[in-house]
Each structure stands twice: as structure tokens, then as C-alpha cells.
Amino acid sequence: MFISSTVSVPETLKTPCHIAIIMDGNGRWAKKRFLPRIAGHKKGVEAVRGLVRAAIERGISYLTLFAFSSENWRRPPDEVSLLKGLFLGALEQEIDELHKNNIRLKVIGDISGFGARIESLVASAEKRTIENTRLTLTIAANYGGRWDIMRAACAYFRAHPNVLRAPDDSEIRPEMIEPYLATSDLPEPDLFVRTGGEKRVSNFMLWQLAYTELYFTDTLWPDFDARALDDAIASYQQRERRFGRTSEQVQATRTAKTASAVDTAS
């Protein structure tokens, strides 16, 4: 019988440890103001700065932001090139500040698509900030969930070629490929947020979102501020994360934990 890897139920904390966000709505934000789309993207970068601050103040340890999907290459070349320029500018200008604030920067996605300059800036920023512990800020750039899973599966089987020679598949378990995912050193997201009103995941972290609480808001990304983040967290705090169990089981576990905490304290 196949038993899910979620058989060990993660602990649910009041504040989400890891929030993953699809930052959508920059174009519409600009259009509403009769501005070019790039003005929305620029304002979006400002929103990222504010959100990083807000996340730290709220004790969030991991923030993952979808900045450019593997499908965004389909956009007009001008927009793609301006987005690349904004990414490059942010890498050049923000790293000192991130480092000063004890923030680790990580980039997931096939960044070779952005050229050598961005690739080398990413590598040096990741190396410089790797020991930082206050917040891990992960930027998903030229990232696709299918790409991530496909790449992880290939890497796993390349490292374990004998598995394919086994007589059946019973030895293969989903968690075996997890160490090969781009997010292998991050916990799974507790809370997913998509701004901009669309209710889809657009090929973002398909594997990792299996048990994440989903939150959709009409707020456009440039308007997503600390208060909007609090609304998302408040919604998360009202959820009951069952991970396949019944509500009664969840309550019983909670009661047992409270009792043992009281025992330890007395």
C-alpha cells in the first residue's frame, strides 16, 4: 500500500513560517493610471521592499516571490527586456541592504536564460548572504513548477540508476525526489498568496503547494502592503490544517499538546 509522505504531519504555527506569493497585477495597476506597464513593474519592486520589511516584523522566516515565470517569455520582447533590466538593477542595488539586514537571498529557476551578467550577480549574492538567518528571500525567476519537478526527477534517477532496474515501483516514494527540487532547503509553504484577482497557480511551485493554504485577493501587487499581508495571515489563522485527518483528530492532538505543555510548566 502506498502511504503518503505527509504521514508525518507538520506542526501548524500561528504565524506562517513560509509564505509564497504570486505577485500579479502590475500591468493592470499601470493601465488604471494610463501609465505604461513598466511603471507598474517598477511600483511592484517598491512593494517587494515594503513586504520584505513587513515579513521580518511579523516573524516570517521564508518569503518566496514569483517574479518571472517560464511562460512570461511569451510577453512582448520590450516588456521582457525591461523586466530583465529591473531584475538586474535590483540585484545591483539591493544586495548590500539585504545583507545588512541579515537576509539570505536565493534564486530559483533557470536563470541561464537571463544571460551571464545576471547569472554571476545571482551567484555572488547567494554566496555572500548564505549565512544570513533573519529571513530567506527566494525569488523565482524563469521558474516553472513542471520544470522543477522534471529536473528533480531526472537528477534523482541519474543519481540512483539502479532504481529503474528494480522489478516494480514499490521502492520509489515521492519524497525521494524532494532533495533534488530547487526548494530542497526550504520548508513547504504554509501560505500561498496570489494578488491581482486570478484564481490559478500559473505553474508556480506545483509540488510544494500540495498542502499549502491558498489565499487569493483582488488587490493588485503594487498595492499589496503590510495591512494586506495582515489580512492574508488573518485568513490563514482561521484555517484548520488537517493534512488528511479528521477535525476531531486535529482537536485531540491540540488538547494533548496543551496538556503536556501545562505538565512541563508545573
Ligand code: IPE
Ligand atoms: C505580474 O504582473 C508581474 C509579472 C508577471 C512579471 P503582470 O504583468 O502579470 O500584471 P497584469 O496581470 O498584466 O495586471
Ligand code: IPE
Ligand atoms: C504569474 O503571473 C507569474 C508571475 C507573477 C511572475 P502571470 O500574469 O504571468 O500569470 P497568467 O498568465 O495570468 O496565468
Ligand code: MG
Ligand atoms: Mg498577470
